[in-house]
Amino acid sequence: DMAQCKLMEDEQETLDSNVDNTSLIKKSGLKQYWENITKFIDAPYVKYLYNLYSHVIFLMLFSYVILCDFFPLYEFQSDKCLLGTEENLYQEIKNSNESLRYSLHPRSRPSTTELILTLWMFTLFCEEIRQMMSMELKTVNGKILGYFSIFWNKLDILSVILFFLALFLRYIQSSDCFCGARIILAIDLSIWFIRTLDMFSAIKRLGPKLVMIGEMVHDLKFFMLMLTVFIFAFGIPAYSLIYGVEEFSWHLPRSILNIAYWQIFGELEILDEIEKNYAISGYIVFLLLISYMTVGNVLLINLLIAMFSNTFNRLQVDIDCIWKFQHYSLVCYHLTRPCLPPPFIFISHIWRGTLYFFSHYVQSKWFKLRYIKYKNKEKFSIVIDIRLIRNIEAIEDALGNEVYYFVSKIDRKQSDHQMDFDEEKISSPQEIVLNKIKILEYQQDDMFEYLECLMNGIRKIGGDDIEMPKRSRRDSELFCMLIELCLIIIEFYSIEEF
Known part of the structure; x- marks a missing residue:
């Protein structure tokens, strides 16, 4: 009741002060409407939604180009992609020769969707350069190092470089270059799909899972190192005993991996090779397979599951804190981004470059003020008036005791849990x-x-x-x-x- 009375008194005082100052702060309806629109567009949440929709459309366009609208600009010498010597292994394009001829049918110029995709990728490249140069570091070397210290920025630069490399190979009149460009574009598209995971950090249930995945990948590195030792320890001896001595080829490691790696997932094709082999070599391969399956399926896989469980339990305790840091980083990231999403982001880049040129080189006062205002939009600012301050103070006075009781109750539960944990631990002599x-x-x-x-x-x-x-x-x-x-x-x- 006291808080409500105080709120009513503060509201009456602010109304009286607003009546006296209406003539000073009154704005025209059109100007106020324009400011509201700019504030709405510059909001980090709105920028996030625009960039999300833009990224989904970009992936759909990229997928359409690589599946249905990517043709050579010259006549192919054969009906096979990456045709080489007889030692190479080939894989026919599925279905029939008609689909093969259609996919390699030459065009006079690149398709419209391919040109739009190229322009879109160029705007993304310009945005990455802008992010690198706008980092709050003085030297260019420091900005580059700070930019590449973020994992997602590395993926962005890698995907952009792969796209333009594929675009360069695409215009070389060679069948191998065209097929290489198509392979690079396929890898590039997979990287862009993985890049979508960063947008999940806005979701409270999915954001901390990205941190868990990153930590589990570190665990997986050490596991794969141990697994590689066992794969070659079984694969090379088993292959030599089954197939004997063969002529060296770069496809030999793949054949060895096909025997050893897929055994872990239940593909026991090697049993068909040694099922009726009762020679000493067959028994040796049989014993090697038993040892490998025991160590690989039972020991190593359960070790990996235990490592993942330990990482999950360790991060689950701080899941709320992790998401808050992710949310704050996401807000800071989208606060500094231009208001327009790709591919329309080049309009913001042109406007920013114009402001910088006329404010620094022409020394125009109006452009300098606009440039300062444009830069200040990328920083946090506290927009609050006296009325809102008094309302917040009244609410804090009314609810302060309840908040303190709630926080102390949580701390007491945590301390009791810690005491229970301390009682359970084993003491030394x-x-x-x-x-x-x-x-x-x-x-x-x-x-x-x-x-x-x-x-x-x-x-x-x-x-x-x-x-x-x-x-x-x-x-x-x-x-x-x-x-x-x-x-x-x-x-x-x-x-x-x-």
Whole structure:
């Protein structure tokens, strides 16, 4: 009730002050409407949605070009892609020769969708350059290092470079270059799909999972290192015993991996090779397969699952904090981005370049003010008035006790959980001995009290003739010497065990 009364008083005061200042702060309807539109477009959430929709359309366009609208600009010498010597392995394009001829049918010029995709990619490249140059570092070398310290920026630059490399190979009149360009575009498209994962950080349930995936990838690196050792330890001996000596070829490692790697996932095709082989080589391959499947399927796979579970449990504790950091980083990222999404982002780049040129080289005052205002939009600013400040203070006064009680309750639960965890942990032998010494200290105090009561009773019965022993040291000093002696004994036994 007091908070509501205070809010009503503050509202009345602000209304009175607003009536006096209406003539000073009143704006025209058109100008206010334009400012509201610009604030809406410059909001990080709106920029995020525009960029999300733009990225989805970009992936659809890229997929359409690589599947249905990517043709050579010259006559092919054959009906096969990447035709080489007889030693190479070929894979026919599926279905029939008609689809093969259609996919390699030459065109006089690139398609419209391919040109739009090229323009779109160029705008993305310009945006990456803008992000690199707008980093808050003084030297160019520092900006480049700071830009490449972010994983997603590395993916962006890699995907853009791969696209323009494929575009360069595409215009070379060679069948191998065209097929190489198509392969590079296929890899590039997969990278752009993986790039979509960064946009999931805005979702509270999916954002922390990206951090978990990144940590699990680090675990997977060490696992793959160990798995590679076992794959070659089984694959090379088994292949040599089954197929004997062969002429060297660069396709030999792939054949060995086909035998060893897919066994982990249940593809036991090697059993068909050794099923009726009862020679000594067949038995050796059989024993190698048993050992490999036992170590690979039982030991290594369960080790990987345990590593993933440990990483998940470790990060699950701080999942809320992780998402808040992700959300803050995402807001900062989209706050600095231009308001228009690709491919219309080049309009923002042209406007920014115009402002920079006329403000720094022409020294125009109007352009300089506009450039400063444009730069300030990329920074956080607190927009608040006196009325809102008073409302916030009133709400804090009204709800402060409840918030404090809620926070203290959460802290108490966390401390109780930590105490339960501490009770469950295993103590060392030194800690066990020290705990027993503390218990003896409490028992010694109780024993001294009982002895004192007993001596007082004996003195009442026998009179003052009973002599009391005179202690040369205080009890506390004797007990400290006892503790020191126990610690020396513990250290002595620890050294002997070592």
